[in-house]
Amino acid sequence: MSAIDIRGLGKHYAGTDVLRQVDLTIDEGEFIVLVGPSGCGKSTLLRIIAGLEDISEGELYIGGLLSNAVKARARNVAMVFQSYALYPHMTVEENIGFALKVAGLSKAERHRRVRDVARSLGLENLLQRKPKALSGGQRQRVAIGRAIVRHPKVFLMDEPLSNLDAKLRVEMRAEMRALHSRLGVTTVYVTHDQVEALTLGTRVAVLRPIGESGNTNVQQFATPTELFERPHNVFVAGFMGSPPMNILLARLVRRGGALEISMGDIVIALPQAMQSQALADAAGRADGYIVIGVRPADIGVAPPGGVAFNTRITDMEMLGDHSSVSFSARTPAVPFDFDFTAKDVYTSLLGGSSLTKISARLEGRLRLRANDEVSLAIDPARIYFFDAQTGLALGNP
Amino acid sequence: MTSASRTLLLRHRPALNRQVSRLPIYIGVTIIAVLVLYPFVFMLSTALRESTILRFSPWDLVPSDVTLANFHRLFSDTSMLNWLGNSMFVATTTALLKVGIDSLAGYAFARLQFKFKELIFLLLIAAMMVPPAVTIVPRFLLLRDIGLINTPWALILPHLSYPLGVFLMRQAMATIPYELEEAAKLDGCSVFTIYWRIVLPLVAPALAVVVITTFMYQWVDLLWPVVAITNDGLKTVTVGISSMKAEQSRADWGLIMAANTCAMIPIGMLFVFCQRYFMTGMTSGSLK
Incomplete structure (x- = not known):
């Protein structure tokens, strides 16, 4: 039995769809991350699971029980809020034990469970403090303690790390992972940070704001590796990964029986194994255009004698053991959130700027400067192809 | 004046200036405080005098013979409680x-x-x-x-x-x-x-x-x-x-x-x- 089953879920506010046709099945003990840009409905979906928002359409099952009309207090779910929402008039001990008090547990039992949780989170010395006397990290721990002390069926976390500084965030990520593997409770975690999504989630749902003709918010629901290596569409490809994937409009050109990708002055011949009929058909439907994606790490300095192209560096950042380099290609960029449901999408892209900045992550300590001419190479096997009319993936690597 | 005392005076001058510039505020606040407190002091002063003393100067706020007779009479002769x-x-x-x-x-x-x-x-x-x-x-x-x-x-x-x-x-x-x-x-x-x-x-x-x-x-x-x-x-x-x-x-x-x-x-x-x-x-x- 799945821990949470969401079927055809929709949410409207004053005639505007925030969520449409959301289907997610979350198994017992999974750590699910809902990720997406602002307005994609990830927090709304979390609040619906918590019972803090009504459902406009569809069904929500928690532990196999239809929960659309079940009140928040009866769902046995615990939530960690972005602002932590600690009760300011209560001490840490009272905050953590409040749910147990409301549930009518004896003082001794409350005391025992609060002490156990405090010990596991390193809060033992802070139990008599009020929230205002705690640091951000300590408050965050109290909020987690308040959630776990109840032994809920599901943990819900709404961007719990977003108020912490970068260093503490990395530490807390590790603690979250350890906590989840120790407790094994099904967790649904919301973030807009794709690094958090990739590092924490056993599976990740990438959500997108619903457009006028979008069918659903969920763009892909898969493991982090699958999302990174086999993105379903341009949106997922562009959103997941740091630095983000370079996504460009290119032409698929047949030269002497072989297929080549032409991005203005950069031309890359495709190996025989990659010259699929699906690729040629997709390009044929879009006047020879195709969308390609290349991750910065898949661009490298050309090995001697390899297939390469010459370009001029426009910007360069030396970052120790690697360099972040930019150069330009004479072809339009495709924004990751481009609306492929509009008509004549590739022609609208052609109407924009045709000079695109491409980022590359070059390994090693290179002595390059802006305006230097370099010979770079892209491994054709690492290029992602997308249909220029739909934005959907075409047999990606 | 020695250079040390001159330095000390210079160091304290801003604080002194601040005090002087606030003088009108202090005077204003004192006047308001007196106006607010006077009726209370007058009431207490009257309550602590013999009732036979019918008139006394409004500035004579400290009675020469303090007595609690009025309070005794208040609780014995009236329904104050x-x-x-x-x-x-x-x-x-x-x-x-x-x-x-x-x-x-x-x-x-x-x-x-x-x-x-x-x-x-x-x-x-x-x-x-x-x-x-x-x-x-x-x-x-x-x-x-x-x-x-x-x-x-x-x-x-x-x-x-x-x-x-x-x-x-x-x-x-x-x-x-x-x-x-x-x-x-x-x-x-x-x-x-x-x-x-x-x-x-x-x-x-x-x-x-x-x-x-x-x-x-x-x-x-x-x-x-x-x-x-x-x-x-x-x-x-x-x-x-x-x-x-x-x-x-x-x-x-x-x-x-x-x-x-x-x-x-x-x-x-x-x-x-x-x-x-x-x-x-x-x-x-x-x-x-």
């Missing part, structure tokens, strides 16, 4: 009932969704604009018709309808982040538990303001108790003191001032006790 008891019952009951009703109504207006909420709230605010004196006659007729005139409820019930407390409570509760209430919902709280255990403790300063202002209003009110209470045994302290003057051919100022002094004690104690909350409540909402 009874009046104080009546006032205490009326003011305390009104304050407690009012803080309960106003906080519930304020919570409903701040957080619950119901039909015509905004319109009802607007009408409540509009009711605040009506001077209480205008409603004295209809209030009297209504209470007479339901048989409450000459009972303590004639003093308690009308004040409960005054909407300022509802407004204060609503404003204070509206500043509480929704997430706290949502967290409480997930912790298993019902709407009433959220109100009782989360919201009320967080608006304690506003509660204190409602309690103190209600208590004070009821304690010092004279006009309505004079209209609503004619039974001697139910007189409040203000009505009692005012009757002391009316009942005697010649006002016994020593006795009256002793009564005033006693009447002030509960209010003073309440204010001192709740001052911290009161001051926080008066400024709550002014800063984020």
Whole structure:
């Protein structure tokens, strides 16, 4: 039995769809991350699971029980809020034990469970403090303690790390992972940070704001590796990964029986194994255009004698053991959130700027400067192809 | 002047200038303080003199022979204790009932969704604009018709309808982040538990303001108790003191001032006790 089953879920506010046709099945003990840009409905979906928002359409099952009309207090779910929402008039001990008090547990039992949780989170010395006397990290721990002390069926976390500084965030990520593997409770975690999504989630749902003709918010629901290596569409490809994937409009050109990708002055011949009929058909439907994606790490300095192209560096950042380099290609960029449901999408892209900045992550300590001419190479096997009319993936690597 | 003392003087000059520039403020504040305190000192001074001394200079504030005779007479010859008891019952009951009703109504207006909420709230605010004196006659007729005139409820019930407390409570509760209430919902709280255990403790300063202002209003009110209470045994302290003057051919100022002094004690104690909350409540909402 799945821990949470969401079927055809929709949410409207004053005639505007925030969520449409959301289907997610979350198994017992999974750590699910809902990720997406602002307005994609990830927090709304979390609040619906918590019972803090009504459902406009569809069904929500928690532990196999239809929960659309079940009140928040009866769902046995615990939530960690972005602002932590600690009760300011209560001490840490009272905050953590409040749910147990409301549930009518004896003082001794409350005391025992609060002490156990405090010990596991390193809060033992802070139990008599009020929230205002705690640091951000300590408050965050109290909020987690308040959630776990109840032994809920599901943990819900709404961007719990977003108020912490970068260093503490990395530490807390590790603690979250350890906590989840120790407790094994099904967790649904919301973030807009794709690094958090990739590092924490056993599976990740990438959500997108619903457009006028979008069918659903969920763009892909898969493991982090699958999302990174086999993105379903341009949106997922562009959103997941740091630095983000370079996504460009290119032409698929047949030269002497072989297929080549032409991005203005950069031309890359495709190996025989990659010259699929699906690729040629997709390009044929879009006047020879195709969308390609290349991750910065898949661009490298050309090995001697390899297939390469010459370009001029426009910007360069030396970052120790690697360099972040930019150069330009004479072809339009495709924004990751481009609306492929509009008509004549590739022609609208052609109407924009045709000079695109491409980022590359070059390994090693290179002595390059802006305006230097370099010979770079892209491994054709690492290029992602997308249909220029739909934005959907075409047999990606 | 040595260079060291010159350096010291230069270092202290900004502080000195600041003190001098604030002098008009200090003088102004002192004048206001004297104007406010003078009546109290005069009252105490009169209460501690022999009543036979009818006239004395307004500047002669320290009596040559301090006596508690007026206080002795006050508690032996008048019904002061009874009046104080009546006032205490009326003011305390009104304050407690009012803080309960106003906080519930304020919570409903701040957080619950119901039909015509905004319109009802607007009408409540509009009711605040009506001077209480205008409603004295209809209030009297209504209470007479339901048989409450000459009972303590004639003093308690009308004040409960005054909407300022509802407004204060609503404003204070509206500043509480929704997430706290949502967290409480997930912790298993019902709407009433959220109100009782989360919201009320967080608006304690506003509660204190409602309690103190209600208590004070009821304690010092004279006009309505004079209209609503004619039974001697139910007189409040203000009505009692005012009757002391009316009942005697010649006002016994020593006795009256002793009564005033006693009447002030509960209010003073309440204010001192709740001052911290009161001051926080008066400024709550002014800063984020």
